[in-house]
Amino acid sequence: GEAPLTTRPGASMPPVDLEATRAKLAADLGTEIDDEDLNGYLMYPKVFTDYMARHETYGPVRTLPTRTFFYGMEPGEEIAAEIDPGKTLEIRLQTIGDTDENGDVRVFFDLNGQPRVIRVPNRLVKSQTAARPKADPANDGHIGAPMPGVVASVAxxxxxxxxxxxxxxxxxxxxxxxxxxxDRAGVVKALHVSAGQGIDAKDLLVEIE
Structure with a gap:
């Protein structure tokens, strides 16, 4: 029962100051915003900010092929990811291990022809352990994990x-x-991990007071 639009849909939208929006977005995210980023944010603001949050956690995921970003890789599949001009990573997934009691799996892959193994959370399986708290970057007594991995030793x-x-x-x-x-003198207030445990980036590992 609604009357059809007879004008360009964009004509009924409120005006946007593109450069002011670009500057605010760059300040909020702490990175430069190019035209492609700005267009993505204006059309899908929540999708774009969620996407950029993955950059903060996992690195330059925008270099991944679209299918890989959304669905991951299949064993035997190989992709190329250009992380910098002239610097391309050749990644071939070999296999994925079984999920352990912490909800982690070992991923076996080749990086530029060299075999690698990492441990990552299996997002399809709910871990039986509580989620580890994240380090507060504003608290200089928090020591966080710089990358996903396994705690090899505690000193x-x-x-x-x-x-x-x-x-x-x-x-x-x-x-x-x-x-x-x-990076400061103090006393170890708390240890949140032990040797052999899998960790995610930014997990809180040690507190110093």
Whole structure:
């Protein structure tokens, strides 16, 4: 029963200050906004901000093929992702292991011809363990995980005094170990992980007071 539109649909929309919107979006997200980003935000604001949140957590996911971004890869499938001009990653998925008691799976793949193994949460399976809290970037006493991986070792105990540069723990990711060190003096208030546990990026690992 409604009267049909007789004008261009956009003519009935409120005007938008494109450059002001671009500047605000860049300030909110902390990154440069090109025309493609701006168009995506204006048409689908929530979808775009959710998409950019994945960049913050997982890196430049926009370089992935669309099908891979939405549905993942199949064993034996190979893709190319250009993360910088002239820098392309060749990724071939080999296989995916079984889900463990923490809801994690091991993913076996080749990166530029080199075999790699990582542990990631299986989003299709509800873990029996409670979600680990995330580190607060505004709290300098929070030590968060810089990447997904597995805690290889823990070098401190609750109540232990630490100095700047002291090793707190090591993380294994992609067959490489990364040490996390204290950047301030204090006392270990809490340890939220133990050796062998899988972790996600930004998980709260250690608290120092």
């Amino acid at each position: 401190v105990a609750q109540g232990q005094k630490v100095n700047p540069g002291d090793l707190l723990l090591t993380i294994e990711a992609m067959k490489m170990e990364t040490g996390l060190h204290a």
